[in-house]
Amino acid sequence: MNQDFHTQLRQLRGERNISLEELSLQVCVSAEKLGRYESGEDIPSRETIFKLSNALEVPLSNLTDGLQFH
Template sequence: MKQEFHTQLRQLREERNFSLEDLSLKTRIGTGKLENYESGVDTPSVQSILKLSNALEVPASNLLDGIRLPT
């Protein structure tokens, strides 16, 4: 079963023992924005997803699977 983006992002970050600050430094995305992504308040741009996938060392498709597109 696919996880929602925000759940998957938090899980991947925690599995790698990254704090929000660590991930922020690796991606150059602010900690507030990362918190919004992890809480499901905000959806990242494609560019941000690519930064996150590189920092977390997972294919971008793993993160994209959990994003719900507006219908």
């Protein structure tokens, strides 16, 4: 999947019918921060991306394709 991280995150969360608040509790990140990830305003750490992939039950590569870490 070669979509932007924020698009992919929003799509996966929507497909699983998980609210920002529910996902927030699962990954220990505020719903506000998750909203910034989904809008493309912010990019999570590698650790948070790993937690998101586990919570959304997808391979890590589904979220990291196209991301560049500094």
